[in-house]
Amino acid sequence: MTEEKLSFQAEVSKLLHIVTHSLYSNKEIFLRELISNASDACDKLRYESQTDSSLIDGDSEFKITLSADKEAKTLTLADNGIGMNHDDLINNLGTIAKSGTEAFLKAAEESGNSDVNLIGQFGVGFYSSFMVADEVIVSTRKAGEDKAWVWTSTGQGEYTITDGERDGHGTTITMKMREDQEEFLDDMRIRNIIKTYSDHIDIAVVLKGEEEETLNSASAIWTRSKSDITEEQYKEFYHHVAHAFDDPWLTLHNRVEGVIEYTNLLFIPGTRPMDLFTPERKNHLKLYVNRVFITDDCDEVIPQYLRFVRGVVDSGDLPLNVSREMLQHNPVLAKIKAGLTKKVLGELKKKAEKDAEGYAAFWENFGAVMKEGIYEDFAHQKDCLALARFKSTNGDDWVSLADYVERMKEGQDEIFYISGDDLDALKRSPQLEGFKAKGVEVLLMTDPIDEFWIPSVGQFEEKNFQSITKGGADLSKIKKDGESEEEAKEDSADKDGVDRLCAAFKVALGDSVQEVRSTDRLTDSAVCIVASETAMDRNLQRMLKQHGQAVPDDAPILEVNPTHSLIKKLVDLSAEGTNVALDDAAHLLLDQARIIEGENIPDMTSFARRMTSAMEKGLM
Numbered sequence: 241m242t243e244e245k246l247s248f249q250a251e252v253s254k255l256l257h258i259v260t261h262s263l264y265s266n267k268e269i270f271l272r273e274l275i276s277n278a279s280d281a282c283d284k285l286r287y288e289s290q291t292d293s294s295l296i297d298g299d300s301e302f303k304i305t306l307s308a309d310k311e312a313k314t315l316t317l318a319d320n321g322i323g324m325n326h327d328d329l330i331n332n333l334g335t336i337a338k339s340g341t342e343a344f345l346k347a348a349e350e351s352g353n354s355d356v357n358l359i360g361q362f363g364v365g366f367y368s369s370f371m372v373a374d375e376v377i378v379s380t381r382k383a384g385e386d387k388a389w390v391w392t393s394t395g396q397g398e399y400t401i402t403d404g405e406r407d408g409h410g411t412t413i414t415m416k417m418r419e420d421q422e423e424f425l426d427d428m429r430i431r432n433i434i435k436t437y438s439d440h441i442d443i444a445v446v447l448k449g450e451e452e453e454t455l456n457s458a459s460a461i462w463t464r465s466k467s468d469i470t471e472e473q474y475k476e477f478y479h480h481v482a483h484a485f486d487d488p489w490l491t492l493h494n495r496v497e498g499v500i501e502y503t504n505l506l507f508i509p510g511t512r513p514m515d516l517f518t519p520e521r522k523n524h525l526k527l528y529v530n531r532v533f534i535t536d537d538c539d540e541v542i543p544q545y546l547r548f549v550r551g552v553v554d555s556g557d558l559p560l561n562v563s564r565e566m567l568q569h570n571p572v573l574a575k576i577k578a579g580l581t582k583k584v585l586g587e588l589k590k591k592a593e594k595d596a597e598g599y600a601a602f603w604e605n606f607g608a609v610m611k612e613g614i615y616e617d618f619a620h621q622k623d624c625l626a627l628a629r630f631k632s633t634n635g636d637d638w639v640s641l642a643d644y645v646e647r648m649k650e651g652q653d654e655i656f657y658i659s660g661d662d663l664d665a666l667k668r669s670p671q672l673e674g675f676k677a678k679g680v681e682v683l684l685m686t687d688p689i690d691e692f693w694i695p696s697v698g699q700f701e702e703k704n705f706q707s708i709t710k711g712g713a714d715l716s717k718i719k720k721d722g723e724s725e726e727e728a729k730e731d732s733a734d735k736d737g738v739d740r741l742c743a744a745f746k747v748a749l750g751d752s753v754q755e756v757r758s759t760d761r762l763t764d765s766a767v768c769i770v771a772s773e774t775a776m777d778r779n780l781q782r783m784l785k786q787h788g789q790a791v792p793d794d795a796p797i798l799e800v801n802p803t804h805s806l807i808k809k810l811v812d813l814s815a816e817g818t819n820v821a822l823d824d825a826a827h828l829l830l831d832q833a834r835i836i837e838g839e840n841i842p843d844m845t846s847f848a849r850r851m852t853s854a855m856e857k858g859l860m
């Protein structure tokens with residue numbers, strides 16, 4: 241017999257340390273985790289055996305068996321699923337490949353390992369067995385292979401792998417229970433746990449005793465009728481299928497009949513899954529054919545912008561031996577995808593109409609993903625636009641585009657927005673001042689995707705989207721409530737003087753600005769920068785630069801506020817012709833506008849010198 245001693249990957253050791261020392265009270269979840277793994281292992285073999293029936297050597301009825309030995313103080317859980325070979329054992333039970341576990345470790349570190357509920361929120365899978373056991377022994381043989389292996393660990397830094405004996409494929413996990421955890425050897429306790437957490441498992445969970453006893457309903461929950469399923473059971477199934485620990489925000493259980501028949505049991509999570517923004521944009525829907533699990537790795541079953549949806553789709557209209565490759569460009573699957581998309585968008589619409597507050601919680605979690613649909617799914621662009629919600633200068637509530645259009649001011653014919661990555665910084669943008677003064681609402685866009693869908697859509701209800709950090713945003717046509725034209729002009733410095741100042745600034749600043757001009761979009765700030773109407777929005781320029789992309793170096797337009805007292809003084813100063821003070825002021829004001837926009841100042845040294853000199857003059 242060969243014995244190999246191996247060390248856990250550092251992350252696993254950390255995880256195990258937390259798990260073994262945890263005061264987490266709900267330790268019974270270890271059984272749910274192990275049963276969930278065993279049921280996944282059976283699903284995998286059921287699928288593989290569709291194309292290679294020799295994988296199942298006479299043992300065709302999948303089941304999970306539990307047995308408790310009170311004398312030996314061991315609890316044993318066996319499955320006749322796919323099993324693991326030597327490399328699988330190292331990769332699956334010695335390392336961590338899941339993004340969720342990394343997030344768990346991070347959260348645990350941040351809370352100083354003190355938040356005992358983290359284990360319940362994240363789930364630690366197989367490793368949760370060490371909450372209740374001093375030693376765990378995994379004996380396993382992979383379907384189709386001859387050799388069996390035994391993996392043993394006390395959960396402290398190391399594990400061993402030896403070769404072993406095992407009848408048939410599958411995995412047997414034996415736990416030597418800790419002294420204070422012997423309650424889990426009690427039949428009643430076991431029965432209860434299985435009923436609570438694993439009733440919906442599609443495979444029989446059998447308790448071995450004098451008589452064998454099946455503990456769960458062992459029927460696929462989605463095949464049962466809605467009226468027979470309690471909310472609690474739906475929730476438990478969601479936890480199982482989504483590997484999640486929150487409550488589902490929405491549950492959609494339907495049987496679709498017609499040309500193509502399928503059943504869907506879908507969930508929209510109550511919190512954001514970890515991998516929502518990874519570049520692969522993967523969905524996790526599980527595809528079944530007549531209750532046989534096919535795959536949870538199929539891009540064709542739901543659009544990427546609905547990748548947060550979890551659950552199961554089961555159709556008898558796909559061939560049972562369908563390979564994952566065959567699922568690409570499959571017309572049946574394309575119809576299912578269209579049906580699911582319609583269903584999800586339709587239900588979201590209902591929720592949005594009925595329960596604005598509940599819908600806002602959904603949008604907080606998944607809005608940024610849903611907006612990809614506006615950009616990508618032309619067939620549903622209108623639906624996606626109608627579902628979209630935005631922050632605005634109108635208050636803290638989420639607003640729809642329809643709300644916005646309804647509130648538009650007399651004379652306003654554009655949908656104004658400003659984009660950037662930080663909501664608070666956006667709210668303080670100088671470019672908003674004139675809009676606020678006139679009571680004109682501006683949408684605040686903080687998702688990177690906004691820069692892409694807005695230009696591609698262009699309009700909503702025939703109103704153009706207009707960035708207020710671009711030259712074209714024109715406020716002059718919109719009157720402040722109860723204000724006359726004359727009043728509006730009264731405060732300004734004289735027009736010729738302002739033109740003269742702008743010309744002097746342009747001479748001082750040269751090519752670093754495209755133009756200097758007077759604006760009515762400012763009230764409190766002296767200046768701001770905007771992009772010209774034809775140039776790329778400055779937020780998009782910054783975003784692309786951050787991602788290392790080449791963008792045309794468009795010089796901004798510097799806009800000055802003719803009602804600001806500093807500008808008025810500079811207008812007077814400009815009457816004396818060009819001078820150093822005017823030149824310094826031009827540069828300082830441009831640099832200051834760049835800082836507010838979150839942009840770099842190209843020449844810090846000159847900025848500091850000018851600032852010192854200006855302060856010195858101020859103090860004299």
Ligand SMILES: Nc1ncnc2c1ncn2[C@@H]1O[C@H](COP(=O)(O)OP(=O)(O)OP(=O)(O)O)[C@@H](O)[C@H]1O
Pocket residue numbers: 273276277278281319321322323324332333338340363364365366367410411483
């Ligand atoms: N009974 C089993 N039979 C075959 N493979 C198993 C079994 N139990 C665990 N594994 C393998 O070990 C891996 C790690 O299991 P673990 O419970 O830690 O995480 P997971 O199941 O992938 O994720 P989660 O616990 O979040 O569901 C599984 O993905 C699977 O490949």
